[in-house]
Amino acid sequence: xxxxxxxxxxxxxxxxxxxxxxxxxxxxxxxxxxxxxxxxxxxxxxxxxxxxxxxxxxxxxxxxxxxxxxxxxxxxxxxxxxxxxxxxxxxxxxxxxxxxxxxxxxxxxxxxxxxxxxxxxxxxxxxxxxxxxxxxxxxxxxxxxxxxxxxxxxxxxxxxxxxxxxxxxxxxxxxxxxxxxxxxxxxxxxxxxxxxxxxxxxxxxxxxxxxxxxxxxxxxxxxxxxxxxxxxxxxxxxxx
Amino acid sequence: xxxxxxxxxxxxxxxxxxxxxxxxxxxxxxxxxxxxxxxxxxxxxxxxxxxxxxxxxxxxxxxxxxxxxxxxxxxxxxxxxxxxxxxxxxxxxxxxxxxxxxxxxxxxxxxxxxxxxxxxxxxxxxxxxxxxxxxxxxxxxxxxxxxxxxxxxxxxxxxxxxxxxxxxxxxxxxxxxxxxxxxxxxxxxxxxxxxxxxxxxxxxxxxxxxxxxxxxxxxxxxxxxxxxxxxxxxxxxxxxxxxxxxxxxxxxxxxxxxxxxxxxxxxxxxxxxxxxxxxxxxxxxxxxxxxxxxxxxxxxxxxxxxxxxxxxxxxxxxxxxxxxxxxxxxxxxxxxxxxxxxxxxxxxxxx
Numbered sequence: 001x002x003x004x005x006x007x008x009x010x011x012x013x014x015x016x017x018x019x020x021x022x023x024x025x026x027x028x029x030x031x032x033x034x035x036x037x038x039x040x041x042x043x044x045x046x047x048x049x050x051x052x053x054x055x056x057x058x059x060x061x062x063x064x065x066x067x068x069x070x071x072x073x074x075x076x077x078x079x080x081x082x083x084x085x086x087x088x089x090x091x092x093x094x095x096x097x098x099x100x101x102x103x104x105x106x107x108x109x110x111x112x113x114x115x116x117x118x119x120x121x122x123x124x125x126x127x128x129x130x131x132x133x134x135x136x137x138x139x140x141x142x143x144x145x146x147x148x149x150x151x152x153x154x155x156x157x158x159x160x161x162x163x164x165x166x167x168x169x170x171x172x173x174x175x176x177x178x179x180x181x182x183x184x185x186x187x188x189x190x191x192x193x194x195x196x197x198x199x200x201x202x203x204x205x206x207x208x209x210x211x212x213x214x215x216x217x218x219x220x221x222x223x224x225x226x227x228x229x230x231x232x233x234x235x236x237x238x239x240x
Numbered sequence: 241x242x243x244x245x246x247x248x249x250x251x252x253x254x255x256x257x258x259x260x261x262x263x264x265x266x267x268x269x270x271x272x273x274x275x276x277x278x279x280x281x282x283x284x285x286x287x288x289x290x291x292x293x294x295x296x297x298x299x300x301x302x303x304x305x306x307x308x309x310x311x312x313x314x315x316x317x318x319x320x321x322x323x324x325x326x327x328x329x330x331x332x333x334x335x336x337x338x339x340x341x342x343x344x345x346x347x348x349x350x351x352x353x354x355x356x357x358x359x360x361x362x363x364x365x366x367x368x369x370x371x372x373x374x375x376x377x378x379x380x381x382x383x384x385x386x387x388x389x390x391x392x393x394x395x396x397x398x399x400x401x402x403x404x405x406x407x408x409x410x411x412x413x414x415x416x417x418x419x420x421x422x423x424x425x426x427x428x429x430x431x432x433x434x435x436x437x438x439x440x441x442x443x444x445x446x447x448x449x450x451x452x453x454x455x456x457x458x459x460x461x462x463x464x465x466x467x468x469x470x471x472x473x474x475x476x477x478x479x480x481x482x483x484x485x486x487x488x489x490x491x492x493x494x495x496x497x498x499x500x501x502x503x504x505x506x507x508x509x510x511x512x513x514x515x516x517x518x519x520x521x522x523x524x525x526x527x528x529x530x531x532x533x534x535x536x537x538x539x540x541x542x543x544x545x546x547x548x549x550x551x552x553x554x555x556x557x558x559x560x561x562x563x564x565x566x567x568x569x570x571x572x573x574x575x576x577x578x579x580x581x582x583x584x585x586x587x588x589x590x591x
Binding site for chain 1: 313323
């Protein structure tokens with residue numbers, strides 16, 4: 001599968017460049033500080049609540065890291081002219097997008113897996129279930145995949161990584177803040193907007209260890225939609 | 241190998257190429273020659289399936305670039321004007337990656353990479369990061385990636401751009417080395433570069449094939465418009481008389497189209513200057529005839545070198561299209577001025 005060849009090269013680029021390591025290290029630092037805040041200082045919380053807060057806080061680091069990791073994926077290739085190598089190789093545009101996505105998502109997943117020592121401590125010292133941890137991480141990975149797809153779509157639109165980051169943030173922010181809109185409007189629109197929000201309504205069940213398949217489907221659809229959009233951008237560029 | 245019929249490519253409203261029709265046979269080494277902006281790169285990008293045509297048909301190795309782009313890409317190796325190199329990879333890693341992307345079986349990748357190392361003479365930098373290579377080596381690595389999968393067609397866009405004279409000679413050798421194993425299309429805006437390496441030249445101007453033929457044919461075509469400047473001296477007569485004598489001597493000589501008397505280039509008795517338009521390179525015959533007529537030749541020079549005559553050839557085409565553009569702009573401006581000058585409906589109505 002050609003997408004895996006691209007994904008491997010990109011992962012290699014992340015691991016070799018200081019930027020990839022710096023992003024992961026910064027995200028882990030933020031995760032660690034927030035975890036310490038909830039578990040160490042705020043002693044009144046139960047371990048399950050601390051775990052819930054951990055999965056909530058981890059989305060902030062995932063969001064930031066997801067955008068930063070994905071902004072370079074296609075924008076850098078265009079800027080450096082290396083996109084020509086991919087464009088003139090016998091690969092479908094969807095494989096290019098998929099390969100790029102897999103590399104950033106893989107890096108993000110690796111980063112989130114490195115936070116595992118925190119839930120593990122709660123598991124050993126507190127009272128949390130394995131199911132809660134597994135479902136929480138499932139939600140975090142799904143959230144990460146949606147953010148990465150949005151970042152990749154933004155990267156397909158821009159030549160500059162900075163512009164790609166800004167576009168990604170501009171797409172992501174309204175999707176995150178839809179829950180605020182949901183609170184401000186009357187039924188049935190509030191249900192509609194909260195159902196579309198990238199966080200809150202769709203993410204909270206994972207935080208509390210409840211696996212709901214409609215929420216899983218939501219994140220899969222968001223990911224698919226933005227990957228498809230990125231593919232269409234690449235295809236359209238050949239006709240421009 | 242390549243069949244192009246009525247190809248057009250537009251960037252928005254701007255026509256980059258078209259109508260462009262040509263064909264290139266298997267094994268040919270063809271040079272695409274034209275000024276910057278003539279449409280060379282766009283044509284090559286269409287051949288490499290990097291861009292899709294707006295209209296027309298392009299078939300490479302029997303496959304249509306729109307209907308079967310993956311089949312075309314598998315058979316084409318492309319070096320853009322800026323080689324697509326990942327600076328964080330070593331040359332070996334990069335070529336392995338390029339080979340795998342282009343369907344080279346995993347077992348064959350090492351062998352193919354070794355083969356192109358040998359062909360492009362980059363084995364000694366195989367384990368260096370691409371970011372640390374000189375421009376010449378980068379170009380070589382660029383060529384290596386374009387042939388690592390053994391394509392039938394190799395498309396090279398300005399491969400000598402930015403190289404020093406030694407590197408240019410090495411690059412010429414490298415391109416010549418591709419002859420036989422591949423069909424090669426090379427673009428350049430330098431006539432001598434193309435003529436050194438190619439069997440056939442396609443001159444592209446304003447997105448169209450302006451001329452096609454071998455280097456010898458192109459030279460002959462260009463030399464038809466050659467002009468020779470002469471400065472002569474005829475002892476004991478006036479400049480006017482010397483000029484008239486020279487004109488009479490050369491008029492009717494085989495290959496001489498026109499003799500024009502110019503203002504003498506130097507002061508002095510009996511010195512005259514002429515411009516002779518010739519249909520072929522008859523400079524030696526002109527000199528002989530003048531000397532036999534008792535005219536001394538002080539100076540003779542070809543007024544235009546081959547390169548600049550070629551540029552003039554293309555320049556004329558560009559000037560014509562430029563004139564058309566200017567004419568259209570003027571017409572638009574006049575139309576706009578007329579519209580502005582006409583009173584509007586509200587102007588006609590009483591206040």
